[in-house]
Structure formats: C-alpha cells, structure tokens
Amino acid sequence: MTSREKILTRLSGSMSTPETKPGLGFEPSDHPDLLESFVASLKAAGGEAILVEDPERLDERIRDTFLGTESLIDTRRDDTVDLETMKGCRLAVFEAAFGVAENGAVWIDPRERSPHALLTLAENLAIVLDRRTLVPTMHEAYARIDFDGISYALFLSGPSKTADIEQALVIGAHGAIGLKIFLL
C-alpha cells in the first residue's frame, strides 16, 4: 500500500460527499463610507492613500509623490522585466483589481504580464486602484475573484513589516518599504 492509500484508509470514515456545507449565518458588517474606511485601514497597515481627482494627471502624481524615479518599472506598460533591472528597482507601479475597505488590502493578479518577484523586490510600490471597486469586507472580496486562470495572486495590505525583535514594528522586512495607493 502506498502512503496515500494508507492515509485515505484511515480517513475512510470521512469520505462521504457532503450534501450541504455550513453557510455564513450572518450579515457582514456594513461600511457606509467605503473610501473613508479603506483610507483609514490602509493607514493602519502602514500604507498611504492618495486621492487622484484628475485621471489625466495620474502619472504626474506618481512621479511627484516619489521624487527621483530613475529606476521606475511600470507594469501597466513594460510587460517583461529582467532580474537585474528588478533588483535595482526603486519604484514599481502595479494596477490592482479591487480593494477591501475593512483592511486596506488590494487584490493584485500579476498574471504573466510581470514577474511576481517585482512585487517584493521593488523598494516602493505605487498601486493604481479605481475607488469604485472598493468592497466592504473579505466576504465580498472573495465573491468577486474568479480563480480560473490565476497562477499566483495576492491580497496586499500595506508595505512589508515585522515585529520580531521585541515586538517593535519595523516597516520594510523583505518586500516593499513604502506602499502608496493612488485612488482614481
């Protein structure tokens, strides 16, 4: 018998196909002002929201916010990037599909367009998000995602961080040190 068979034999009492599964049984909390909640949650996660009122001026706003963007990679335009360029990348621009008000997380699915290494190698991230896509909680968030076609995708909430030394919060562990979300 293979290990697989042995384990499944021991699990033979739990092989039946479930007929129903427990549902939510409650209404997720409401966030009356999605934008306000999102901005506050993002701040708590160490990130910053920047409201862009004029979409025409988005690129300008990104450049102004991160002064000196010599080593910028914009995944909305450059589709493949080599490792050497990514290693020195000071700012990477990503587009997020939607955001979550309760925790400031955004859903990023880089697909084959950009290597997923860039998300963690870039020192700073500028994320472009349409404010009309905000959802209140993770329940609505997962209801939106179509997993078909995804290979690696994530919810990202603020810059990378750690508190492993005496519980002192340090922003910038392995991934981005700064993260700003530009809300259109």
Place this chain on the structure above:
Amino acid sequence: MIDHARNAAEFLNDPERAHWHDRALWFVREKRDKAARSVPEWEELRKSAEALKAHTLEHLGYYLQRFEERAKANGIEVLWAEDAAEFRRLVAEILQQHDATKVVKSKSMLTEECELNPHLESQRIEVTDTDLGERIVQLAGDRPSHIVLPAIHMKKEDVARVFAEHLHTDPDNPDPHYLTRAAREHLRQKFLEADAAITGVNFALAEEGAFVVCTNEGNADLGTALPDLHIACMGLEKVIPSAKELGIFTRLLARSATGQAITTYTSHFRRPKPGGRLVVVLVDNGRSRLLAEEHKKLLSCIRCGACMNTCPVYRRSGGHSYGTVVPGPIGSALAGARDPERFASLPFACTLCGSCDQVCPVRIDLHRQLYSERREVVRVPEYRGKVRGLKTAAFLLRHPRLYAAMMGLGRVLLPRIPRRLLYNRFNLWGREREMPMPAEKSFNQIYRERKR
C-alpha cells in the same frame, strides 16, 4: 517525561525577563481585543469558522481527494507522507532531483514538527529560515518559543549579539530598526541565490486546487518568486472546502494573531510558474489518528497563537518550558493527546481559567480538552505519589469522623512543627506555597457553640 514546572522555574530565575515576556504577550492580547471589537459580527464569525472546520473534518477524506484532483488539474504535484521520516525523505529527494543545495524556507510549523532542517543539512542542503524571528533563532542555534513570534523569548540585546557574530553588525547597537535592515540585506542575498523555496500552507482550497500562505514580511512571496522549484508542506487538516470560506478565515487569523485586520501578504498559489515545478506534500504524522478520537477538535486550529498570548501560564513560563514544537494551550493539548506518557505534565500546566477558549478564533474548547487529558495522564509512574495522596484525601472525605479527628490533630500539630520539618521534600504543596495556618477552632466547633 517533560517536567514543565521545573522548566518554568528555570525561566523564572530571571524575574525581570520573565516579567517583560509576560507584559509583551499581554500587549499582543490587547491588540487582539481591539481588533476583535472592531468587527461587530466577531462572535458570529467565530461560530461560522468553528462549524466550517467541524464540517471539513467530518468530510476530510473527501476534501483532501478533491483538493488533490483539482490541484493536479492545475499542474501541481501532490505527494502524501505518512510520518515525519517519509516527509523528510520526500522533500530531500525532490531537492536532489533539482540539484538544489540552497533553499529558502518561510515559516512552517510542520517542518519544525518533522525536523526537516537538520535532515536537509545532513544531506548538504543549506536551509535558510527567512522569517526574521525564525532566522534569529536559527542563527542563535535555538528553537522558536512561539508559533507566531518565534523569538519572543529573546531581548533585542540578545539579537544584537547573535547578529554581530553572524552578520557582523555592531554588537552595541540593539536598535530593532537597524537590526531588521541588516537582516533584510543578508536575507536578500539568500533569496537571490536560492535554488528552491519551501513554504508552509495556511489554507488549502479543495474546490480551486489552490493554497494560501499568509505572512507579514513577504518572505514566502519573495522566496517563491525566483527559483523554479516550490515545495509547499501542509498538514492534512489545512484543507477547507473552497475560496468562499477564506472570507471567514482571513478575517479571523491576523486579528487573532497580532491584532492586524489582515496579514500584509495573503498569497494564493494555483499553478506552477511557466517551466517551474510546484509540489504540495500532504503530511499525516498522527493527524488521521487524532481525527478518530475525542480530541479531534484540536485539528481545527489555524495556528494564530492567540491562546498563547492570553495564557497566564504560558506568559509566565515561556514557550521552551513545554518541550514541544507548538507550546501553550493548544500545544499542551496536542502533545497530551499524542503522547500522554512523555507530555504528562502539560495538561497540568494550566489553571483551567478558560481564557484560551474565549479568544480562540475557531472556538476550540481548549481548557476542557486539557481537563479531560488529565484523567489519562495521571497514569504515568511520576504521578503515583500524587494519585495516592488524592486517594487518601478522598478516603478521608468519605469518612467524616476520621476526617474530623485528623483535622483536630492537624490543628494541634501544624503550628508546632518546625518549618524545616514541615517543608520537607514530600510536601509537594509546600514547594511553592505557604501552608495555611489552621484556625484555633473548627467551623463545627464554633457552630455548636453558637447554637447553644
């Protein structure tokens, strides 16, 4: 047998450090409370999580097979390991097939449980733990003392000393910011050189054939980004029905663990990268046996660490005192269920206050589990004396006259016995406590006098 009380006494030898440990963890507990209170439906969420875990365990065989089938359809290889030894062998074999000699690993309690690192190192494969806390204990030649905060037993000065030795930082600069930056540089190099990545799994999705890894540092994401080979290690209990349920679990996990609304990186892996290889190893190592027992509910644990942060015993005894990979209430309960002989002292490392039950996001009745394990573990020879003592007490309590006579004797003798004699080595109660001095008259005596 692991003697928790003795190990705890050692931890308490340094009262200042012990006090700091206690307070640091209580601070995390308070952050959890704040985060939980910010969600009006928190209790409903916990109930849903509990029901879903119970449902999944009820159909564990089904969901695991479903996960396997769907993951394979996505191009993920799925392997099964009966025990720690087979798991170690499988992982080493895969790495050897790729001539991988440098591996970056993100946090996985399972690989600790199965002692993967020493095995790989014996095969000349270098494993770098990339979670900062785990890297600190790895460099220090130590073990994690908490499942979410692996280096919580170390002070920043300890870290400065370890880093000075291994990363050539300034031994006199214990600034967490400075030390974290040094680790970032050091580990960045390791990430860039790695031939393969090993990660744990927080949730495996049966319906989507995908899995989720949660970190704050981004180490699982950076680790898996560059090498072509990614091995994900998961215990059988990590599977959930589908992505839909992730709404519940992602809302609970980080709030319970650190008081954050969600982990910084909640990453979903569904397919190997083009030309790459993605392997999931499903590990049993005693889990399927636990499923058949009354302690089945322990398999619902999502490893948030909240029960440790709240536990008055854990906070004052330190994770190492448990002698287990997973310490604290859940660790004691798991160890007691698996090996009651070896871990007989752990179900007693509990005040039965029930605080852990109240914070557990999946509502495991931890203190009840520990209480019921006490009945099993008292059978070990080490507890013969205790059992005899309790039996004698039970006998006395069943015989009121004899009891009254003994108490009368005690009232006369106790105040007269010299301290040295009273606190002898058979007096277990007196080891950490003062004996109560008896009142001059018994309750019955006073009662009789008043009635007259």
